[in-house]
Amino acid sequence: MLSGEKVSSEDSSSSLVTHTLRNNPMCTCGSPASLRTSNTPRNPGRSFFGCSKYNSQGLPHCNYFKWADSDSCHEKEKEIEMLRKEEKLQKTQLEVQQHIKEVRRREEEVQRREEEVRRREEEVQSWMEEIRNWMEEIREREGELFKRDLGVQRQCPSVWLYCIICILLYLYFSQS
Numbered sequence: 320m321l322s323g324e325k326v327s328s329e330d331s332s333s334s335l336v337t338h339t340l341r342n343n344p345m346c347t348c349g350s351p352a353s354l355r356t357s358n359t360p361r362n363p364g365r366s367f368f369g370c371s372k373y374n375s376q377g378l379p380h381c382n383y384f385k386w387a388d389s390d391s392c393h394e395k396e397k398e399i400e401m402l403r404k405e406e407k408l409q410k411t412q413l414e415v416q417q418h419i420k421e422v423r424r425r426e427e428e429v430q431r432r433e434e435e436v437r438r439r440e441e442e443v444q445s446w447m448e449e450i451r452n453w454m455e456e457i458r459e460r461e462g463e464l465f466k467r468d469l470g471v472q473r474q475c476p477s478v479w480l481y482c483i484i485c486i487l488l489y490l491y492f493s494q495s
Contacts, residue, residue, distance in 0.1 A: 346370045346383030354387060 346352040352368035366387035372380035 344368055344385060346381055348372065348379075348381040348383070352383055352385070 343351040350371050353371040355367055355369050357365045368385045368387060370380040370383045
């Protein structure tokens with residue numbers, strides 16, 4: 320084809336539009352790429368360059384593909400969008416790192432509190448052991464007091480009897 324010729328062809332996902340071939344990039348098979356328009360739902364009406372031998376009566380063709388607007392604003396919009404996404408990703412990563420730090424801080428706090436609880440449980444156990452010892456000592460002293468009381472109670476009738484005898488003797492001798 321000559322550089323001023325016009326090319327036209329159609330298939331289901333793209334259509335070839337009339338365009339001068341001298342401004343078209345070269346595809347990887349060495350022929351000038353054809354400007355086509357996408358008919359796909361994802362990129363409807365978007366122009367692209369593809370191999371001119373594609374869909375031409377079974378001729379071998381390369382898989383050359385380039386969006387026609389890739390060097391223009393669409394590419395810049397993609398770059399801006401990509402930068403926004405990277406910024407958002409970095410912000411999200413920073414937030415995740417902050418959350419991780421907060422989780423670690425809270426885990427350390429939980430560990431510190433668990434250690435404090437264990438220490439206090441040991442302290443309570445120590446107090447409980449001391450209370451048991453005191454209770455045992457109280458029981459022993461109660462036993463001793465009980466034995467003394469029994470001894471006093473046993474001695475009590477003898478003391479009464481002695482007092483009565485003394486009073487009777489006093490009365491007997493004081494009347495005489």
